[in-house]
Amino acid sequence: MSIKIALAGNPNCGKTTMFNDLTGSNQFVGNWPGVTVEKKEGRLKGHKDVTITDLPGIYSLSPYTLEEVVTRNYLVGEHPDVILDLVDGSNIERNLYLTTQLTEMGIPVVIALNMMDVVRKNGDRIDVQKLSAALGCPVVETAAVKGEGSMKAAQTALQLAQSGRRTEPQHTFCDRVEQALTEIEEAASGKIPAENRRWYAVKLFERDEKVLAQIALSPVESMQIEKAIAACEQEMDDDSESIITNERYNYIAKLVKNCVHKKHSGLSTSDKIDQIVTNRWLALPIFAVVMFFVYYISVTTIGDIVTGFTNDTLFGEWISPAVENFLVSINTADWLVGLVVEGIVGGVGAVLGFVPQMLVLFLLLCILEDCGYMARIAFIMDRIFRRFGLSGKSFIPMLIGSGCGVPGIMASRTIEQDRDRKMTIMTTTFIPCGAKMPIVALIAGALFGGAWWVAPSAYFIGVAAVIISGIILKKTKMFAGDPAPFVMELPAYHLPTVVNVLRGTWERGWSFIKKAGTVILLASIFVWFTSSFGFVDGSFGMVEDMDASILAAIGSAIAPVFAPLGFGNWQSTVATVLGLVAKEEVVGVFGTLYAVAGDALELVEAGDFGALGNIAQHFTALSAYSFLVFNLLCAPCFAAIGAIKREMNNAKWTWFAIGYQTIFAYTVSLMIYQFGLLFSGHGFGLGTGVAVVFLICYVWLLFRKGYKEDGHLKAVVPAAVKAQ
Amino acid sequence: MKTLKTAKCGETVVVQKLDGEGALRRRIMDMGITKGTSIYVRKVAPLGDPVEITVRGYELSIRKGDAENILVE
Numbered sequence: 130m131s132i133k134i135a136l137a138g139n140p141n142c143g144k145t146t147m148f149n150d151l152t153g154s155n156q157f158v159g160n161w162p163g164v165t166v167e168k169k170e171g172r173l174k175g176h177k178d179v180t181i182t183d184l185p186g187i188y189s190l191s192p193y194t195l196e197e198v199v200t201r202n203y204l205v206g207e208h209p210d211v212i213l214d215l216v217d218g219s220n221i222e223r224n225l226y227l228t229t230q231l232t233e234m235g236i237p238v239v240i241a242l243n244m245m246d247v248v249r250k251n252g253d254r255i256d257v258q259k260l261s262a263a264l265g266c267p268v269v270e271t272a273a274v275k276g277e278g279s280m281k282a283a284q285t286a287l288q289l290a291q292s293g294r295r296t297e298p299q300h301t302f303c304d305r306v307e308q309a310l311t312e313i314e315e316a317a318s319g320k321i322p323a324e325n326r327r328w329y330a331v332k333l334f335e336r337d338e339k340v341l342a343q344i345a346l347s348p349v350e351s352m353q354i355e356k357a358i359a360a361c362e363q364e365m366d367d368d369s370e371s372i373i374t375n376e377r378y379n380y381i382a383k384l385v386k387n388c389v390h391k392k393h394s395g396l397s398t399s400d401k402i403d404q405i406v407t408n409r410w411l412a413l414p415i416f417a418v419v420m421f422f423v424y425y426i427s428v429t430t431i432g433d434i435v436t437g438f439t440n441d442t443l444f445g446e447w448i449s450p451a452v453e454n455f456l457v458s459i460n461t462a463d464w465l466v467g468l469v470v471e472g473i474v475g476g477v478g479a480v481l482g483f484v485p486q487m488l489v490l491f492l493l494l495c496i497l498e499d500c501g502y503m504a505r506i507a508f509i510m511d512r513i514f515r516r517f518g519l520s521g522k523s524f525i526p527m528l529i530g531s532g533c534g535v536p537g538i539m540a541s542r543t544i545e546q547d548r549d550r551k552m553t554i555m556t557t558t559f560i561p562c563g564a565k566m567p568i569v570a571l572i573a574g575a576l577f578g579g580a581w582w583v584a585p586s587a588y589f590i591g592v593a594a595v596i597i598s599g600i601i602l603k604k605t606k607m608f609a610g611d612p613a614p615f616v617m618e619l620p621a622y623h624l625p626t627v628v629n630v631l632r633g634t635w636e637r638g639w640s641f642i643k644k645a646g647t648v649i650l651l652a653s654i655f656v657w658f659t660s661s662f663g664f665v666d667g668s669f670g671m672v673e674d675m676d677a678s679i680l681a682a683i684g685s686a687i688a689p690v691f692a693p694l695g696f697g698n699w700q701s702t703v704a705t706v707l708g709l710v711a712k713e714e715v716v717g718v719f720g721t722l723y724a725v726a727g728d729a730l731e732l733v734e735a736g737d738f739g740a741l742g743n744i745a746q747h748f749t750a751l752s753a754y755s756f757l758v759f760n761l762l763c764a765p766c767f768a769a770i771g772a773i774k775r776e777m778n779n780a781k782w783t784w785f786a787i788g789y790q791t792i793f794a795y796t797v798s799l800m801i802y803q804f805g806l807l808f809s810g811h812g813f814g815l816g817t818g819v820a821v822v823f824l825i826c827y828v829w830l831l832f833r834k835g836y837k838e839d840g841h842l843k844a845v846v847p848a849a850v851k852a853q
Numbered sequence: 854m855k856t857l858k859t860a861k862c863g864e865t866v867v868v869q870k871l872d873g874e875g876a877l878r879r880r881i882m883d884m885g886i887t888k889g890t891s892i893y894v895r896k897v898a899p900l901g902d903p904v905e906i907t908v909r910g911y912e913l914s915i916r917k918g919d920a921e922n923i924l925v926e
Binding site: 188189191193194220221222223226367370371374375378379403407408409410412413504507508509510511512513515615616617618619620621 | 882901
């Protein structure tokens with residue numbers, strides 16, 4: 130008989146550790162249907178027929194957050210055989226709040242009272258027998274970090290599931306509420322399943338939108354129920370949702386008083402650490418030091434070394450030549466060698482080259498998250514970032530993004546709020562990454578005589594783009610909706626566990642390789658094909674010069690689109706398109722197309738701008754700057770697009786992000802070029818008029834009243850309307 | 854009436870009433886801030902917002918804008 134165990138609990142209660150402990154390496158990571166919430170499943174060690182589902186970490190079963198709705202739907206719809214509810218013994222009051230909701234669902238519940246090592250260390254005592262009797266379910270003491278009791282908890286859950294005994298909720302609310310619940314149960318008796326009658330009665334009492342939509346009540350039933358709720362609300366002078374929450378906590382407070390004996394001691398170690406780390410004066414300096422190390426290790430030193438190694442040595446010197454030699458030795462056609470070596474290995478290799486660096490970064494992020502500092506970062510930076518619709522945690526993706534956008538986008542994973550995360554993903558690549566620096570250096574060197582201000586201005590434009598986009602997007606309908614409260618737990622500090630950190634690091638790296646790989650493979654093949662094939666003398670075939678390639682033809686066709694931006698020649702267009710493979714390619718492609726003697730990228734790096742005169746001839750200072758801005762802001766490289774796709778987990782949002790970035794880049798470059806022309810005395814033309822229109826649009830988008838007010842009402846109205 | 858927003862660091866206050874509605878109110882209550890709960894105001898973030906409080910034995914951070922909905926005594 131196969132058994133499904135659902136692992137439920139609050140965030141930060143040690144659920145991931147327990148899950149790893151119980152399943153070992155038998156894990157499958159996926160997503161819950163239709164949403165970006167991660168779903169993990171695994172097999173219980175030594176039990177092939179027992180599946181454990183790791184539910185999202187949640188505080189409650191309200192209908193308001195994605196994670197909570199996913200969990201509810203799973204518990205109601207999929208009927209797991211038993212719920213293993215993890216309760217943090219050192220934070221028992223709030224943790225039991227979820228437990229009171231889980232025991233109402235008509236599914237057997239076993240409580241794993243976790244973090245007992247911390248409880249004992251603090252000198253507190255918990256009367257497990259009393260707790261078990263009061264909650265009506267078995268309670269097993271565990272310390273998942275030390276591997277204590279996890280298996281026993283799982284065994285207890287298995288036994289309970291096999292015995293077929295359902296957990297009956299033991300907690301009761303005050304008489305007035307119980308009376309209303311009984312009335313509701315009677316009124317809706319035909320519509321709600323008997324085994325979780327209590328759950329439905331409570332949800333109907335709360336006027337839960339999701340449940341009301343699910344059960345079609347007749348007008349008579351609705352009226353009876355509404356009457357019962359309204360009477361209770363009037364007597365207790367509160368709304369029904371609050372009444373239930375209050376009653377739950379009142380019950381728990383009494384229970385905890387009976388079962389938990391706290392030894393009153395001074396500040397805990399965690400409190401002492403926190404006093405320093407988030408101290409009013411020390412918090413920012415400490416934060417700066419931590420961020421410096423994260424950046425220094427993942428981007429400047431170790432990150433750079435491993436990326437350099439994988440790109441230049443592993444792929445450049447070992448794999449590519451080896452594959453080429455092999456293919457040539459078995460007489461493969463030239464075009465196929467080209468496809469495999471330049472197209473597939475070259476393209477995918479350019480992307481996989483980022484993986485080691487990403488692993489280094491993820492390792493650091495996992496440590497920060499696991500030890501509890503990540504929540505403090507949000508606490509420290511929230512004030513600045515929330516003005517632009519971002520989260521305090523957006524700081525890390527942006528910082529990392531200045532090194533490389535790919536790990537930057539992936540770092541957005543630590544942001545819980547869906548909206549803040551999407552906004553961060555969309556704006557992170559505006560920050561100029563390391564690969565865009567050669568473009569900046571080329572333009573600055575070849576056209577501005579190495580002027581000092583070009584590079585800082587690139588960063589300034591990047592940051593401005595983030596802020597402007599944040600403000601504009603925050604006011605749109607898709608980002609408005611219900612106001613997301615920032616009520617965040619600051620978990621106690623603790624030492625990260627090696628298994629958790631390594632597993633977390635690997636999972637993120639692997640998911641990037643898998644998801645990003647497909648996009649990048651296809652895109653690389655497409656770009657390779659269009660740049661190496663074309664029509665020469667009327668016949669189709671591989672071409673020597675890129676001038677004759679399909680890409681050049683496409684470039685010529687698209688080029689006029691960029692004329693209002695000042696660079697309507699096909700070379701710039703081709704360079705921009707190839708920049709999608711890797712941004713530094715733009716420089717190399719210019720070198721090839723404008724017949725620069727030598728490797729343009731190396732010339733730029735060596736600061737030898739005299740040899741790049743050929744490129745300078747095709748631009749004015751203004752058109753070059755406009756080209757620079759467009760390339761800084763437009764769609765990022767394929768690797769980053771792959772990362773966006775992975776994190777958005779949704780084709781529509783991915784396209785929206787890329788489309789938005791490109792349109793933003795186009796309009797900003799157009800304004801720069803056209804206003805530049807105007808102010809350098811070229812008169813007012815059609816282009817200037819278009820630029821003025823864009824400017825007015827942006828000012829309007831920035832200063833219009835947001836969608837917020839409506840969104841706020843929306844959260845309340847349907848419940849009231851449906852109840853009538 | 855006094856709100857959590859105006860409460861000073863180091864002060865312990867008791868929740869009297871919760872304003873606001875829908876998701877926001879529910880979320881605040883789900884986290885354990887209900888009528889009669891005592892809240893200890895630990896500290897303010899370095900940039901002046903949000904604040905860190907101790908409620909039901911654990912640490913919670915809440916924006917001043919949201920704390921305004923919590924009437925205390």
